[in-house]
Amino acid sequence: MGFDYALVHLTYTIPPAALLSLVYFPLCTRLDLYRIAFLITIAVVSTIPWDSYLIRNNIWSYPPTVIVGPTLFSIPLEEVFFFVIQTYNTSLLYLLTSKPVLKEAYLVKEGSGTQGQKWRYIKMGGQLVLALALKKAIDFVKSEGENTYLGLILVWALPFLLLLWSLAYQLILRLPRACTVLPIALPTVYLWVVDTLALKRGTWVIEAGTKTGLTLWPGLEIEEALFFLLTNMLIVFGLVAFDNAVAILNAFPAHFPNVPSLPSPFLLVRALLVPALAYDDDRILGIEQATERLQNKSRSFFLASSTFQGRLRLDLIMLYSFCRVADDLIDNAASVKETKEWQQKLKKYLDLCYGPAETTKDGKVIQPKDMNRGVATRYIVQNFPPETQLTLLLLPTHRLDKEPLYELLKGFHMDLTFSDKKGSGPIRSEEDLDLYGARVAGTVALLCIQLVLYRYPGISDAKARRLMSAGHNMGIALQYTNIARDLGVDAEIGRCYVPPSWLKKEKLTSETFITGQTKAASSSEPDDFFLKKVELIRHRLLDRAFEFYSKSVGAIEELPRPARAPLRVAVESYMQIARELRRPGYKVKAGRATVPRWKRILVAWRTLLGPRPRQKEE
Template identity: 25%
Template sequence: MRPDWSDPRLAGPSAEDFAACDGMLRDGSKSFRAAALLLPRAIRRPATALYAFCRLADDAIDEGPGDAATVARLERRVERAYAARPIDHPVDRAFAETVRRFGVPRSVVMALIEGLSWDAQGKRYETLDELCGYAARVAGSVGVMMAVLMERRSADVLARAADLGVAMQLSNVARDVGTDAAMGRIYLPLAWLREAGIDPEAFLARPQFTPALASVVVRLLAEAERLYARADAGIAALPAGCRPGIRAARAIYAEIGHEVARRGHDSVSQRAVVPARRKLVLLAGALVTGSGADNLAAPALPGTAYLVASAAMSQAARPALRGAPPAWWNLVGRATAVIEMFERLGRVERSVVRGP
């Protein structure tokens, strides 16, 4: 039986540590934080700790020197967390306890760090498969880790969780074409650019939106939509109390692509943002909408297969979460969740929205 992390008598990370994790996501990861409101508390807290560590690692690359020394420091932080000797930082303490309690495979976390090291190297991707290999590391790994937190280690469910992570990353790539170019980065498949008559180096030297570039973004978003559809079967296989939160995350990130499309697929001169009110609608819909997909057994993407195998084989299946029924099974719980979403998203909307 899993410990109830809401029990204050439990040893481990303090309430202040989890509050620090939540605070980190409040400004930098609004889409995840909004979707996390629909996760059961027993999953929400460790998921927040996990995502905060991922955010911390990502920021270390994007906002720091992003060199080999930065990557080495991140690897040491992971090693110390798995040795139960985390550095004296609230996110590291919460992360170390999360991976210990839930048996998150270290190899999956290290895949994330490898993907971030590719960012530090300014690596580019010739084909869609190569881009998906990168997305598998920086986002598919997170999907696999979330499935492990939810006690799902079958290869089929893990493969769909990885699909969802990759789809989310492809949505982000489509949204951030201009932002990335301003940093000297390009993630769109280089072969696709050349097929559209775009020289990658010339584009980076002078980023401009063109119909040809729009055609590349359209192709990428179509691939993201395909993977979102594949992921639906995996969401349906999650514990009932976890499905609304993951459906919400899927809906919000897919909406990024829809917003890009509404702007004519121009993600160079503007950056698509999902408005807070629209997020609220998507969150409310996630409480009642089912998946209905039937492709659970589709093979894993080539880039995510090793993550799926690692998590499926790392540990025998653990017993399912037990305890009180989740709040989503009763009307009072549903109403309370929606009220909480209104309150939190209202504060987000009154602030300067930085996007998902």
């Protein structure tokens, strides 16, 4: 009886598990726990017969003086625990690196054109290589010589790898390398070091005559190095296959109309067995375009989106993409005439989405939400740029009320009132600025709450109205932050959203404000007196932002539980911009405030732990 093997765990495997658990705890969901438990179960069940065979046939052994004593099918309990802890650690590392990635955007339809054919050949090529390697491994085992241990490792691992490759080869290859290579390489190298130390100490022993005698470095048998590489590949490939199945379930409602929060193993297998030829490639491309748009245009909301789950995350990304597309079409128009045309086209698009109003016999007006698909699709294809069409087609209008969307267009119309003469615009008073914020941002926040309540029903109508009202106010808070951040950027395009009464207090007009900002941006020695006035105005905007924020932030805790933490992240990630702007000595660069990536991640991590403590300034 001894404790050497137990000390390996206490020294080398349990501390990383504790650290990874601490880091990932705020991000962990029920689906993550299900995913980890699923993988650990498979790892333990599939490894025990193989490991038991190796021990019973004296291919490797554990001296009685290094183990506590109890065994399972001749396997020391410390070894069984190794199966669990290795799977747990590698799984958490994969979950950490892949959390921000929307897997649905990495699916590919096979058989559609050159690209689809290429993926079929890649799949078949991988299957052929693994099958040939498996045949060679069987020959090694049959030879019963120095390649026996190597052959037994390959004979055990390659069938699983072949299966996982066949089911999830697309995501295995297409996901960012940080999601796949890193969770394989880092634990593998770490365990190589641990294994080297254990072999030198005699904690476990590989019997002579069944091994090649080759080493990766002094003290590390080549078979052991391959074993840890393959086991970590199996864990990561298994997780990718799990995520591949979930991505298929979420991405294709035509195949899977209803998806439970914890899909059964049977449902996961059904999803993986859907032929890639049957994927909706337009839907995949639309999701990919929307995700790229979010990632490029809003780092804060992209980070926040990764904390949402399932189809709600897809809905929110498509909503953001629509808002971004509509805003860009109008802002990037070459003339006022073209801007008005885009507004009319967007309005027509919404009219087709929601259809004409119907009146019942008792006089009640009903607005149908079912899009006339044929008419709307033709209109979109004929009137909108190709890169915007899928976003318009995939906007979940049947889950959204039409009024906020029409109000959003009215907000864009307010921007249209900025004339060629710098300074004139829609903001004549503080009330106008509130109205503008309500239309361009309050509406979007309200729509987000609608999507949350659709995906997580069960809240009373009165509470739903209160939550949507709070969301509307929060949207205004975020818009005030946005205006405060972009004072210089807006001035460059001749826009000033600051109410005239605020400017007058600083002895400025909208014209002098825009001119001063433009000069400050191009001058190496800007006017400090003018910049102090700008900062006073900026802080007044931020005061207003925090006023609306304080009115509504508490309502987040009344939302359905799965949506609380993600919406906290969405709000606090953006409000961190406001806090940065308030920080003494903070310098706005290129007319815009930014938050360092490490700080955005830290804010998100803290926010996931619970509501942010209220501060006096808020």
